[in-house]
Amino acid sequence: MQPVADKLDFSNFTQNVAGFQAALPVFGQLVAWAHLRAAGHLGAAGPDELRAFGASRASWQEEVVAFSREAQLAVEADYLAFHAACHDGALPTAASL
DSSP states (O other), rough: OSSOOOOOOOOGGGGGGHHHHHHHHHHHHHHHHHHHHHHTTTOOOOOHHHHHHHHGGGGGGHHHHHHHHHHHHHHHHHHHHHHHHTTTTTTGGHHHH
C-alpha cells in the first residue's frame, strides 16, 4: 500500500536549521533517483547520458554558481524596486484593492 500523498512540513525546519541542512543530501538523492527512473522516457536523456553530465560538472558547475549569484542580486534589486513602488503608491497593495 502506498500513501495517498507524500508531504513534508517545511515549517518544522524553521526551528531546526541544522536538521534541514542535514536533510538536503537526502532530498538530492531523491531527486536524482526520480530523474533516473524517468530517464529515457519520451526522448529524455538516458541514465548513461545523465551520469556523463554529472561527471562533467567541472565544465559547467562554476558557470551555474556564477549565474545563480547574479540572479540573486537581480531578484533582490527587483524586490526592492517593487517594494518601493508599492510604498510610494505607484502600485496598488493588497490593502488598497
